[in-house]
Each structure stands twice: as structure tokens, then as C-alpha cells.
Amino acid sequence: MRQHRSTPPAVGLGAAALLSAAVALAAAIVRHPFDAPPHDAGAQRWDVLVPLALAAVLACGWVAAVKAAPVYDTLPAVAARTGIPARLGPLRRDWGRIAATYLVVWAPYAVARSAYGTGGSRLGVALCAVTFVYGLVPSLYGIGLLTRQLEAPHRLLRKDAAAGRVHALRVRVGTPVRQDYRTPARKGTGKVDTHTTYAIDLVPDTGPAGRVRFGPMQGANFRIPNGERHLAHAAARLGGHTGWLCWPALWKEIAATDRRRTVPAALVTDSGHVVWGETYEEDWGPWLRGGNVPLQATEAAARARPLARPSRYTPGVHSRTLVLLLAAALVAAPALLGVGPRIVAVLLGAVAEGLIVFTSVRLAWPDTSRAIMRPDLWKLRTESHPSLR
Structure with missing residues (x-):
């Protein structure tokens, strides 16, 4: 679809x-x-x-x-660029x-x-x-x-890029993954709850082995679905592209004050596009804590914009x-x-x-959300609570 x-x-x-x-x-x-x-x-x-x-x-x-x-089709790959754009466009x-x-x-x-x-x-x-x-x-x-489309941590990352310094890692856009985590609902009922998250596996060029999961930007009010749809459109159009995964200079302070221990991130592709999201502690930890991603300068004249938004019409919804x-x-x-x-x-x-x-x-049902997120796009991974294994 x-x-x-x-x-x-x-x-x-x-x-x-x-x-x-x-x-x-x-x-x-x-x-x-x-x-x-x-x-x-x-x-x-x-x-x-x-x-x-x-x-x-x-x-x-x-x-x-x-x-x-x-x-929309997948964008063709472009030649790698060495510079990191300083002007990162916000979501519209x-x-x-x-x-x-x-x-x-x-x-x-x-x-x-x-x-x-x-x-x-x-x-x-x-x-x-x-x-x-x-x-x-x-x-x-x-x-x-009606107000800002980026939360405070992402605005801080955008400001760091404009100021000229961000932590940046060269990556390639890999597999879009839908993770279903199954947990028991209540004792004795026999029911199971499923918590679904979406992420794109980014493959680093160098450094520690493994992938970096790039999840959707979270936000207050009704902006959470905006972040998920923004990620889904990027996953559909930017598969195989290379670029920079950028983190803010004050990542440590942000992680310490976030209850989910996430750090905001921006995927800036060589095609000149920016995708806003976040990374989880198990993914950013080996890179930022280990000092494997130093601060790098950004190019003041370069700009990256979000992908053009597709039609919001979803058949069946x-x-x-x-x-x-x-x-x-x-x-x-x-x-x-x-x-x-x-x-x-x-x-x-x-x-x-x-x-x-x-x-x-x-419109707020999980089945409706999954349909809007295009089920055919994501590779399904299922994990269960220890009590269900």
C-alpha cells in the first residue's frame, strides 16, 4: 500500500x-x-x-x-556528503x-x-x-x-545544529521494524496486552557492532501520531539512503531528566532531508557514553528539510x-x-x-493506527514478557 x-x-x-x-x-x-x-x-x-x-x-x-x-516511490540514492547541514527544518x-x-x-x-x-x-x-x-x-x-511541532529537546538539537556543533554518526537507513511486546493483562484473566512500537534500524558505518533503533518523535497532545506518520513516510521513501544521525550537545542532561531515558535525534540524509525522532538508552549508550561520537561542526549554508507530506487518505480508514x-x-x-x-x-x-x-x-483504536502506519511496510518482531515464555 x-x-x-x-x-x-x-x-x-x-x-x-x-x-x-x-x-x-x-x-x-x-x-x-x-x-x-x-x-x-x-x-x-x-x-x-x-x-x-x-x-x-x-x-x-x-x-x-x-x-x-x-x-510516492523510494527516492533514488545520492552521493555521500561530508558536511552536516546547520539549518534543520521543523515539521510542518x-x-x-x-x-x-x-x-x-x-x-x-x-x-x-x-x-x-x-x-x-x-x-x-x-x-x-x-x-x-x-x-x-x-x-x-x-x-x-497549533503551537510548536517540535518538543523542547528537539528544539534544543535544532538550536545546537544552527550554533555549529552536534554529535553526529554516519549511518545507513536499514529495515523498518514494528516491535510487539506481549505482557499479561491481569492475573487469572488469561488475557494478554500487546504494546506496539515502531523504529527504523540504522546501520552505523564504523564503531560498535549492531544497529541503532531510530524511533518516532514523541510529544504532548495529538502530536504523537504526527511523529509516527513522519517516521513511516521516511521509512517508505529513504530506504538504503546514507546520512548523519545527529544528537544534541547536552544529551546527558536531557537523558537524565527524561523518565524514558531517551535522547532526541535527527536523521539528516545525504539527499537533503531531515527526519525527526528519538533513540533509546540501549542504542545511544554505547555511542555517546563511550565517546565514540565526538562533536562535529555543521555547515552554516547547508539546509535539510522534512519530506513532503503525502495525502492523509488511508483506504479502509x-x-x-x-x-x-x-x-x-x-x-x-x-x-x-x-x-x-x-x-x-x-x-x-x-x-x-x-x-x-x-x-x-x-479513529483512536489500535487497529486504525496500525492501518494508518501501513502494515506492509514494517518487519514484525515479537517479544514476550518472561512469564509468557
Whole structure:
């Protein structure tokens, strides 16, 4: 399963679909001054239905445009470069994902407001309050998507590179690995939990034998999936490339204050790309503690940029998501048209809210995350807790 390029038609259609959905949600939340109040029986909400229908059409066009776009292939290898770029580009904000995240978490509140207005009953007040909190908490939690895309340790590494000195090791991009670690869930239940991590095996040119595992950049809020997808795209396009694995000058202080004992790292390839990630203690220890990776100067005029982001569309994930959201819109349509008694509108609104909440929760399921991470790309390694061996 290869990833498609993000083309201007796909970007335009996707942005227009999100904008139309945002207009529909805003109309559902804010009363239209020329219409009957949303909670009055018989009120026809064309101000909600028209942009909602337009969003559905544009979303279908987005899927078609993505599927028609060319796919990304592995980048051809280039000649080795001796210098280390001083200017390392940060990750770019994914505005489409940010907008989609906020729309999905606020959709239940929009449905509740459309059905109940400012309340109208104790049940209406309670439902509006619950859905408002459901939208507010993830919105505050996701502020990190709007702020810096690199955590403080990675910003320190970027600053060290710009200042002219980093610890650097020549490596070759090796095998992408998915590690499944199995542990017993609870005593006597017979269930087993599986913790999945992703990493790229980097093969050093010299020094201690073995590989260096290069894992995804971690972060607060919703930036963890960003780091994993950033790593997956790099693994797909940079296989076999050579470059520099860079660590910050203050690696010892960072490791001492990190509970997972990881050190931020940047893979700077000879093709002029930078991949942000982190290394684990068992991997950076033999190199940094042993003094095998001295500080090296960076080239002030050289620059490395992240790979161009592919389309975020993933077959089997976004197709089902769009179907579920379309089903929620169809269920809510009779209520928005003012058809039937009030109790029917309330029940249909509750069903639509349930579908939207189920859709948002489903996007966080482990199976969904594995599908987005492209299962065909990674070599599987399985390890078990001693009690399961």
C-alpha cells in the first residue's frame, strides 16, 4: 500500500469540504436570525443541510482526486556528503488534520444545539452540557497541534545544529521494524496486552557492532501520531539512503531528566532531508557514553528539510469514517427538515450523536493506527514478557 502525493486538486477539494462542514456546524450552533429557533418544531434548517450536502459531495471529490494522484516511490540514492547541514527544518503543521479533529469533536454539540437550542428541558440542558464538555476537553488537549511541532529537546538539537556543533554518526537507513511486546493483562484473566512500537534500524558505518533503533518523535497532545506518520513516510521513501544521525550537545542532561531515558535525534540524509525522532538508552549508550561520537561542526549554508507530506487518505480508514459521518448526517436530516414530531427529532439527534462519537473514538483504536502506519511496510518482531515464555 503506497501513499499518494498531495496534489493541488486534492488539497483544494479537501479544504472546501472541511470549510463547508464548518459552516454547517456553525449554523447549527448559532441561531440564524431569520429562521425559527432551532428547538422549535417544524423549523427547516436549510442553512445546515445545504453546506452539509456540499461537504459530502466535496469529500467524495477529494477521495477521487487522491486516488487519481501519483504515488510516492523510494527516492533514488545520492552521493555521500561530508558536511552536516546547520539549518534543520521543523515539521510542518497539518492544517487539514487539525481542522478535521476540531470538527469531529464539536459535531455532537452542534447536533445537540440543533435539536434543543438553548435547552428547552432538563434533558436538553444536560445533553448540551455533556456534548459541550466533550468538545471543549479535546480542543484544549489539542492546542499542541497549533503551537510548536517540535518538543523542547528537539528544539534544543535544532538550536545546537544552527550554533555549529552536534554529535553526529554516519549511518545507513536499514529495515523498518514494528516491535510487539506481549505482557499479561491481569492475573487469572488469561488475557494478554500487546504494546506496539515502531523504529527504523540504522546501520552505523564504523564503531560498535549492531544497529541503532531510530524511533518516532514523541510529544504532548495529538502530536504523537504526527511523529509516527513522519517516521513511516521516511521509512517508505529513504530506504538504503546514507546520512548523519545527529544528537544534541547536552544529551546527558536531557537523558537524565527524561523518565524514558531517551535522547532526541535527527536523521539528516545525504539527499537533503531531515527526519525527526528519538533513540533509546540501549542504542545511544554505547555511542555517546563511550565517546565514540565526538562533536562535529555543521555547515552554516547547508539546509535539510522534512519530506513532503503525502495525502492523509488511508483506504479502509477514511472510507469508513466518511460513510459513518454520512450516515449521521442522513439520520439527522429529517430533524433538520422539521419532519415528524419533536420526540422523533430528539431520538434521531441522539442516534446521530452516537454515530459521530463512535467515529471519533474509532479513529483512536489500535487497529486504525496500525492501518494508518501501513502494515506492509514494517518487519514484525515479537517479544514476550518472561512469564509468557
